[in-house]
Amino acid sequence: MKLYAVKLLTVTCEILAQKDVIEILKKHGITGYTTYEVDGNGARGIRGQGFKNEKNVKIEIIMREDKLQDVVEEISRTLFADFATVLYVSDVSVVRAEKF
Amino acid sequence: MKLYAVKLLTVTCEILAQKDVIEILKKHGITGYTTYEVDGNGARGIRGQGFKNEKNVKIEIIMREDKLQDVVEEISRTLFADFATVLYVSDVSVVRAEKF
Amino acid sequence: MKLYAVKLLTVTCEILAQKDVIEILKKHGITGYTTYEVDGNGARGIRGQGFKNEKNVKIEIIMREDKLQDVVEEISRTLFADFATVLYVSDVSVVRAEKF
């Protein structure tokens, strides 16, 4: 079974910024992603106590390398200043490269 | 502390396919895994609204490279057609390689 | 957008060991991490049924390579014997290397 190299982009951000991230993905023609709520600690303090809106969410997107740069650039530009956000990129292999 | 290279297989699928994936793992002698519920979007539309059965689950399995091919092959063959499923493989390092 | 290589340490352990892991991180000057509850199976049996205290938690820490060895060593030394724990390290790239 041949595996194909693609990129996995992971964005950890405030739950209220999730919509913005997905909007950006959509703008770049990406509709596949996985999300889940997480707690966390970082420069903006502990998150995940108290109201649900103060939790974080992780958004994971498997994508081809060619879209990565633009997406990362737009998320950094529009969200880093105002929202608690961390993103990282890793290398993964998939079976059906055409799916992404 | 020496770290040993192993593989991390991640399967994101319908919650109702979880049992099938774990069955396959067991068949290949793998009993260690981590699971958690997630939401998602993909070719089969948004998942995670509505009934709990319509959520997704992520199953993460640290394993040695030699079993990887067979497991990936069997999951692809038996689940890709009927269930919303995405899988990817990444390289990770662990302390106790003998554990996996 | 330039990406910088850092390390991602992932610790999967009993929920009651979370505090110990975070204590260790703090000792090494690390305050950024992401956590979420997961279920699992491993050498210590199925975890995640029954009482909440018997669930697992995943703790993910993006960090620079230079601290990695010490943190991994201390977690292994202090927790592996008494708690259900698995840890692994992966390579990821981030935008703001100075943040970690």
Next chain:
Amino acid sequence: MDILQLIQSNLLTPVILFFLFGIIAARIKSDLKIPEAISEFLPIYLLAAIGLHGGIEMRNTGFENMLIPMLVAICLSLLFTLNHYQILRRLGNLSIFDSYALASTYGAVGAVTFSVGLSFLKNQGVASEGYLAAVLAVLEPVAFILAIFLTNMAVSKQIRTKKQSFVKDNASGIDVGFQETRTKLSQILHESITGKAIVILLGSIVIGYVIGESGFASIKIVFDDMFTGAIVIFMIEMGIVAGQRLDDIKKVGVFLTAFAVIVPTFNGVIGVLVATAMGLSLGGAVMFGLLLASASFIAAPAVLRHAIPQANPSLYITSALGITFPYNIIVLLPVMFTVSTFVHNMEGSIDLFHYVLKDWV
């Protein structure tokens, strides 16, 4: 009260209004949502309440009379399931998998529908036989088992045919196929009868029977007085989920939409008539009809997704939850109530039939 008036007065109960409200909330894309833990807990609570109530009733009235209605319900459910399959496969031209999945979805019963039925009767001030909770429990797996059995037969026949034409010599392969089918079948059987709905329902019936009215007193406020309020909360969530699926109805198509309305009506009215013939009360006949009319949309996916993974779940969930459920609780309940009232007023002839039937057994 004539039928339209009855529909209208039913429409204006909190249970129905909050369901419609949920649909609207979903349609205007509100972020309103009943938290998952609550909407997972409520069906368990509702089934426990139904079961306790049923068990207590059975202690009061005995369960000798239960046997015939139970058997009749099982037979009707099996017959209906086969009938659904024929309609879906022949008239609807659906795939064999979708046909069996839908046939059993409509052959099975809906616990939520049953709850709404009970609160409808409460509202009308009419009682129903307690043992119908037991019929609900028993009926739940019946249609699934039949459908799964038939699907597996069909699949292994296909495999066998293929095998025979291509690899004449490989007989053991067929045996393996058979073996697998049987294993899978027993596994799914186990799954569906240990499913949470059946387990909590049967358990509560037994407990209700054991504790009786007096033992129930200390928990009556939670398991009886709060029942309708709890349904109302659950109906908000049901409405939201149904509302989110409304777009999918287009994909369901005209045929299946018609099926999702006509078949429950047919099953339900037959159910009312048969129940009346067996001597069930006015309310009991309505609930009996509702059992046969209702389609399963919570238990179904859990079982069918494993049993018939090739079937498209959005077909059976959408038609059962998005079309049949609202139709059943808004329109069909009042219709069946009217029919039941009507046939219970011409008691003579029916009772006659009843005695005949009793003599015959």
Next chain:
Amino acid sequence: MDILQLIQSNLLTPVILFFLFGIIAARIKSDLKIPEAISEFLPIYLLAAIGLHGGIEMRNTGFENMLIPMLVAICLSLLFTLNHYQILRRLGNLSIFDSYALASTYGAVGAVTFSVGLSFLKNQGVASEGYLAAVLAVLEPVAFILAIFLTNMAVSKQIRTKKQSFVKDNASGIDVGFQETRTKLSQILHESITGKAIVILLGSIVIGYVIGESGFASIKIVFDDMFTGAIVIFMIEMGIVAGQRLDDIKKVGVFLTAFAVIVPTFNGVIGVLVATAMGLSLGGAVMFGLLLASASFIAAPAVLRHAIPQANPSLYITSALGITFPYNIIVLLPVMFTVSTFVHNMEGSIDLFHYVLKDWV
């Protein structure tokens, strides 16, 4: 009962005591926590109960009288929001974003505060006009919309100025900016009026109106009798969250702390007087005052974080939840009650004003 006695007797009710308890639990770093699903569900439940109750009342008393109080509330809310902005920007020297965010947080209403107000009145054996639930629903988005509109205006003016000075030739860029602002505004408008709080509240008011007292009977135990108990549970969580934020009050500063106490007092007392002038009952005037005094700490972040992301959420959440909320429910409610009692006893003059007002309309 004089005002201090009233504050004391209010302090010793379960609702307030469990709130204080929650604060203490958080301060001693206990791991006590109401599970997320429960604390997400409770506001939905409380709003449904408030709405149903309001709707039923409106059916009893008609809603002709609702129009003027509603319009007056909207006007006051808008005026107050503008006033807050001036205070915050001029006196407080806060950034334009923080000023607008805080202005609308205090211009908006707090549903939890409203619930506590209702239970306070219940405790005093005093009723209030049912239509105030509708005012609550309508008031919720008003302040946000104004603040968001003004912020967007301010931002696009800034952008325009920048553009004009730097890239004289690029006129279409401004248009795009305007376009974006308008899109964003309409989007946020949609978001805030389909927000769960408003939707469940309006829905329940309509349903309450439709079903009336008699339709409510079957769900009264859940949606009425359990109301205060449910508030108590929610107040534990509110106390915990407020307690966790107590450290942040230092960051809020002296100016904002004073603002968070003085402004609600001013708004609330004005509210009581105006409401009395409009002929609202003793309890109704208190609730009207409370609407204007309360600050939003659940709906606010959800809307403002998108609408004015540049504003620091910990400023508006901490001051609204950590300072204003406790102050409102512990001190201001009894104060407004005393004021309302006082002005309702000198009825003559007020009624006069009322008739004048009525003639005028």
Next chain:
Amino acid sequence: MDILQLIQSNLLTPVILFFLFGIIAARIKSDLKIPEAISEFLPIYLLAAIGLHGGIEMRNTGFENMLIPMLVAICLSLLFTLNHYQILRRLGNLSIFDSYALASTYGAVGAVTFSVGLSFLKNQGVASEGYLAAVLAVLEPVAFILAIFLTNMAVSKQIRTKKQSFVKDNASGIDVGFQETRTKLSQILHESITGKAIVILLGSIVIGYVIGESGFASIKIVFDDMFTGAIVIFMIEMGIVAGQRLDDIKKVGVFLTAFAVIVPTFNGVIGVLVATAMGLSLGGAVMFGLLLASASFIAAPAVLRHAIPQANPSLYITSALGITFPYNIIVLLPVMFTVSTFVHNMEGSIDLFHYVLKDWV
């Protein structure tokens, strides 16, 4: 009613039956589960209800009489913990860690067991002293603190011995060890007295005391009338969790199984007798005995896993939840009730002892 009859009638209450049902559901591998949020919330609710009730009672009856029973309970709890340790270490040959962990698990108290005890007494129409809720709160950390202290002593002695024999010169190492032990101890002390169970219980007692009967009226339906219903729901989950652990009982072994039955019986009966001697009522003596008989299975792991991580949690959870809990609520409660009834009927001699004791204090 003789003892077997009492056990039987207890067995047939909803609380016990739903517990057994939960066990069965787990054994047949049903997917039935009470959602986590609900099963995390229920103990908080139950403790709040117990606390409020206890506080109100204490307001009615004063808490002068509380001191002696409280002190006696603490002493007995400490004595029993030491006794458990000896039995486990000497007779059972368990490791020092497992011995201390188990000793304190059985020295501590079980809040769920206490709730079931209250509902058992309610069923028998017998009251108990309100201040026992306070004893419950105080007793919770006592056994842990002793066990943790002793474990830490033992461990640092071990370390010291090692150090002395190997690295004679390194004295500061020992000091560090001591220091660490002390830090850890104070940390665990803080953790266990700010644990959610104690905090909500103490808080509710105080609030109950402050509000009294009249302040409680508005929340009585939630915190009193619904109590038994809520226990029933929680018992389903307890049954499921216990059922899932039934396989582990094999690993627990014969010795520990016997320990898990005999020790609670001994502690409980002693408790009943001592309580009767101190003048507690029939029901109060049963609850006092239950406090001493019960083992902790929710608070224990949370504290012990940190305090004595070397101990095997499945030993203490399985024996406390899988063996002692069912035994206590099904068999030992009726036994203690019978004993208490018996000794309360031979009042003369007991009262004598009581007066003697009173004189002595």
